[in-house]
Amino acid sequence: MGDYATFAAFVTHDDIARVSSQTAAPRSNSLAGESAAMRAFQETREHGYDYVCVPLTRPAWHERWKRMCVENAGDVDGGGEGDRGGFKEEEWEGEGEREAEGEKEKARRDQHAAVEAEAEMWRKQPHFLHDEVTMTRLDEAEGVIGVVSDWLTLDSSDDWVRHDSEIALHQEIAYASYLNIQTVVLPPPRNREHVASYARAVNECLKRVSYMKFSVQLPIYDPAAFQQKETPRLRSGSTVTLASTLSETPPSTPRLLIPGNDFPLRPKKTRASERELNATWEMWDVIRSVCDYSPRLTLTLDLAPPLPLNPTLLGRWSAEPVQNVLLPTSTFIANAKGYPVLPKGTQTFLKDNMKHRPTVLLSGTKLGLHGKGGEAAYAQYVRHLEKTSPIAQASRKAGSVENFAQGYQDFLQAPLQPLMDNLQSATYETFEQCPVKYINYEEAICRALLDWPESDRIVICVAGAGRGPLVARSLKAIERSRRTAHIIAVEKNPNAYVTLQDRQRREWGASVQLVYGDMRQITVPEQADILVSELLGSFGDNELSPECLDGAMRFLKPDGISIPSSYTAHLAPLSSTKLYNEARQGGELKSLETPYVVMFQNVNVLSGNGGGLRGKCGPAIQECWTFEHPRKDATLDERGLPPTNSHNIRAANLSFYIPHAGILHGLAGYFEAVLYGNIGLSIHPQRKDQISKDMLSWFPLFFPFKEPLYLPSNSELQVSIWRLTNERQVWYEWYAESFLPVLNVAPRAGDPVLETVSASASTASFFASPTTHVAVPSPLIDAIDPASPPFFVREDEEAAKYGAVKVGQSALHNAGGRSSWIGL
Numbered sequence: 001m002g003d004y005a006t007f008a009a010f011v012t013h014d015d016i017a018r019v020s021s022q023t024a025a026p027r028s029n030s031l032a033g034e035s036a037a038m039r040a041f042q043e044t045r046e047h048g049y050d051y052v053c054v055p056l057t058r059p060a061w062h063e064r065w066k067r068m069c070v071e072n073a074g075d076v077d078g079g080g081e082g083d084r085g086g087f088k089e090e091e092w093e094g095e096g097e098r099e100a101e102g103e104k105e106k107a108r109r110d111q112h113a114a115v116e117a118e119a120e121m122w123r124k125q126p127h128f129l130h131d132e133v134t135m136t137r138l139d140e141a142e143g144v145i146g147v148v149s150d151w152l153t154l155d156s157s158d159d160w161v162r163h164d165s166e167i168a169l170h171q172e173i174a175y176a177s178y179l180n181i182q183t184v185v186l187p188p189p190r191n192r193e194h195v196a197s198y199a200r201a202v203n204e205c206l207k208r209v210s211y212m213k214f215s216v217q218l219p220i221y222d223p224a225a226f227q228q229k230e231t232p233r234l235r236s237g238s239t240v241t242l243a244s245t246l247s248e249t250p251p252s253t254p255r256l257l258i259p260g261n262d263f264p265l266r267p268k269k270t271r272a273s274e275r276e277l278n279a280t281w282e283m284w285d286v287i288r289s290v291c292d293y294s295p296r297l298t299l300t301l302d303l304a305p306p307l308p309l310n311p312t313l314l315g316r317w318s319a320e321p322v323q324n325v326l327l328p329t330s331t332f333i334a335n336a337k338g339y340p341v342l343p344k345g346t347q348t349f350l351k352d353n354m355k356h357r358p359t360v361l362l363s364g365t366k367l368g369l370h371g372k373g374g375e376a377a378y379a380q381y382v383r384h385l386e387k388t389s390p391i392a393q394a395s396r397k398a399g400s401v402e403n404f405a406q407g408y409q410d411f412l413q414a415p416l417q418p419l420m421d422n423l424q425s426a427t428y429e430t431f432e433q434c435p436v437k438y439i440n441y442e443e444a445i446c447r448a449l450l451d452w453p454e455s456d457r458i459v460i461c462v463a464g465a466g467r468g469p470l471v472a473r474s475l476k477a478i479e480r481s482r483r484t485a486h487i488i489a490v491e492k493n494p495n496a497y498v499t500l501q502d503r504q505r506r507e508w509g510a511s512v513q514l515v516y517g518d519m520r521q522i523t524v525p526e527q528a529d530i531l532v533s534e535l536l537g538s539f540g541d542n543e544l545s546p547e548c549l550d551g552a553m554r555f556l557k558p559d560g561i562s563i564p565s566s567y568t569a570h571l572a573p574l575s576s577t578k579l580y581n582e583a584r585q586g587g588e589l590k591s592l593e594t595p596y597v598v599m600f601q602n603v604n605v606l607s608g609n610g611g612g613l614r615g616k617c618g619p620a621i622q623e624c625w626t627f628e629h630p631r632k633d634a635t636l637d638e639r640g641l642p643p644t645n646s647h648n649i650r651a652a653n654l655s656f657y658i659p660h661a662g663i664l665h666g667l668a669g670y671f672e673a674v675l676y677g678n679i680g681l682s683i684h685p686q687r688k689d690q691i692s693k694d695m696l697s698w699f700p701l702f703f704p705f706k707e708p709l710y711l712p713s714n715s716e717l718q719v720s721i722w723r724l725t726n727e728r729q730v731w732y733e734w735y736a737e738s739f740l741p742v743l744n745v746a747p748r749a750g751d752p753v754l755e756t757v758s759a760s761a762s763t764a765s766f767f768a769s770p771t772t773h774v775a776v777p778s779p780l781i782d783a784i785d786p787a788s789p790p791f792f793v794r795e796d797e798e799a800a801k802y803g804a805v806k807v808g809q810s811a812l813h814n815a816g817g818r819s820s821w822i823g824l
């Protein structure tokens with residue numbers, strides 16, 4: 001359990017200078033002894049910080065770079081068009097003056113050439129001078145998070161600035177690597193148009209330094225950042241290194257603090273549009289995609305902008321690799337007593353993101369912006385948020401899933417195959433730790449017994465008894481219901497069967513009869529009134545409960561009760577960088593076409609409730625299919641078994657509404673089972689707490705996608721999933737397509753016929769009818785949108801204004817069960 005957050009504080013050049021001036025001895029240059037930087041870092045660590053965050057370079061480097069790469073850039077003639085074609089009439093001057101001008105011009109040209117030569121030398125062999133870097137020694141850099149110069153503009157619209165920024169970036173990274181720095185924070189991308197160039201440069205860094213982690217600083221949203229055309233850093237006299245800005249003004253994203261910069265410390269608006277909120281995330285998506293989802297590429301989320309309270313909009317960051325959160329003290333507000341606290345939206349977001357185990361980067365703690373609490377108050381307050389975060393509270397609670405499953409979060413496990421394999425005793429023991437499942441089973445059996453007509457001999461058959469917990473619960477239910485009943489326990493695992501024999505001798509006696517063998521083949525001494533089984537997987541049917549119970553139904557009287565009586569598989573589209581990276585780790589197709597059992601943590605369900613713009617989508621989490629027992633439509637052979645497994649194939653075609661842009665990395669699979677009456681089991685995220693709160697037995701299933709699929713805001717996702725079978729195996733195949741609703745354009749008179757009968761036009765003209773809202777079946781409409789039933793009532797005229805264009809699709813996954821299947 002322990003702490004979720006680690007802490008780092010920014011140390012500025014001013015901090016180092018202050019420490020240096022306090023000590024007379026100029027030891028900072030010596031290789032032995034403590035330097036001023038080390039003492040400044042040590043002083044910070046003594047306030048309880050795990051790391052210090054330090055700018056790699058000093059203002060002198062920025063000055064040199066500007067002189068070489070910006071101020072000397074441009075036309076060597078130093079002027080506009082007019083200078084090039086000789087002198088104009090009105091510029092005629094005397095001979096002497098002309099000569100003096102010529103001298104000046106020559107000197108200027110020589111100076112330009114000299115600086116250009118210096119710049120070319122630097123481009124050829126980039127290197128720092130001593131006073132241009134913050135740290136010079138290996139021991140200074142221990143426990144340091146390096147901050148790359150904020151003024152580097154890797155996505156500048158100016159080709160040369162971009163080019164020279166990239167050289168300077170590699171120079172800084174090479175130097176950080178020389179000092180063995182493990183993590184560097186990169187300046188935020190600022191220009192959507194050229195973000196691919198930024199991404200390419202970062203990818204190059206990842207290739208060049210194979211151990212280092214690169215963390216892209218990014219505001220959650222920043223409307224103003226996208227209005228900025230070119231960087232104000234080019235103005236002379238602006239000093240924009242992180243350290244200098246931190247020492248002068250309340251620190252925030254360094255970009256927001258550039259003196260003379262046009263954009264404000266905080267955006268004025270407190271509400272941002274969907275487009276604005278998407279913008280920074282979209283840039284991140286470009287960067288990590290170009291960098292091929294490198295696990296060494298992470299995010300430093302800048303929480304300076306005021307955050308909206310809408311959690312669904314911010315949920316997307318849950319699916320991203322947030323390594324650091326940046327909290328400038330200027331983000332804090334004072335509470336009634338004058339202590340620093342965070343605004344509500346930021347509090348909620350930070351608490352939710354404790355699950356990432358972030359490093360909280362605090363800047364400006366020494367500035368004394370808040371009346372009370374001093375320097376330590378900020379970290380203390382964040383610790384308080386950590387303790388009251390949902391993840392910390394849940395993991396402290398004994399018996400909660402989070403407490404039980406420490407260390408299993410986002411860990412991909414192959415689902416069990418209890419039919420093909422014989423489970424180990426330790427695996428049964430883990431199952432048996434979940435009280436909720438067994439309590440609900442006991443309750444269901446008890447109610448079924450009470451509902452069963454009085455008889456002096458009721459037979460309960462436990463099919464797949466394992467080590468016997470459901471036998472024990474059946475005995476308790478018999479006792480509670482005061483019925484007379486006898487139990488038959490069937491098990492095919494020869495090893496677990498020994499445990500059953502042991503328990504029968506020691507605990508159960510003659511009230512329990514044991515039968516060894518596969519329920520699909522054996523016979524039992526007598527038919528049962530109640531058949532109890534637990535052969536369920538995370539997706540309901542994925543451990544072949546339907547196939548096993550087909551065999552066991554022979555043991556059940558025609559009017560007998562099956563517990564469970566049904567189970568339903570559910571699906572939702574999921575985004576998770578972590579899970580995607582885990583699934584493709586092996587580098588084989590197989591691993592990206594296998595469903596996994598996972599306790600989800602850093603994930604985001606992309607779908608929303610509501611029908612979407614066209615009113616055609618279902619809820620956020622949707623039902624795929626259901627299996628019922630006993631089967632109502634059974635065709636059986638002379639042995640009482642189904643002749644084929646065809647009746648157990650299933651298919652679902654689901655339409656999800658995607659309110660906010662996101663990346664689809666896979667599908668989340670859940671199940672819900674009806675045991676008896678209204679007693680059930682559920683891992684459906686929105687229903688589990690009402691049905692089987694704190695049940696530990698099942699984590700959800702994750703169906704990965706081979707390639708991430710971008711889903712725009714307000715789009716629709718159609719997911720197709722199949723349960724398929726042959727004589728030996730059962731497997732799933734899955735596939736997805738995405739559509740973007742577009743406003744229909746009403747056909748104009750005289751438009752060519754082919755255009756006017758397009759699906760959208762015909763839909764529009766039909767729904768525009770003022771007299772009826774019932775659609776006539778149209779092969780065209782149905783062909784375009786297979787999710788629509790041929791007849792439906794459209795209540796929302798708004799929705800009818802939309803058609804849809806296809807924007808993407810996935811591959812068909814696990815075709816023919818080539819990568820994953822469950823053996824019969």
Ligand SMILES: C[S@@+](CC[C@H](N)C(=O)[O-])C[C@H]1O[C@@H](n2cnc3c(N)ncnc32)[C@H](O)[C@@H]1O
Nearest residue numbers: 418419464465466491492493517518519534548
């Ligand atoms: C998920 S475990 C449940 C065990 C136990 N009932 C419990 O709830 O802890 C399923 C059990 O069913 C057994 N099983 C699976 N398929 C079977 C089959 N076709 N015939 C007999 N037993 C089977 C497995 O060996 C395993 O012991």
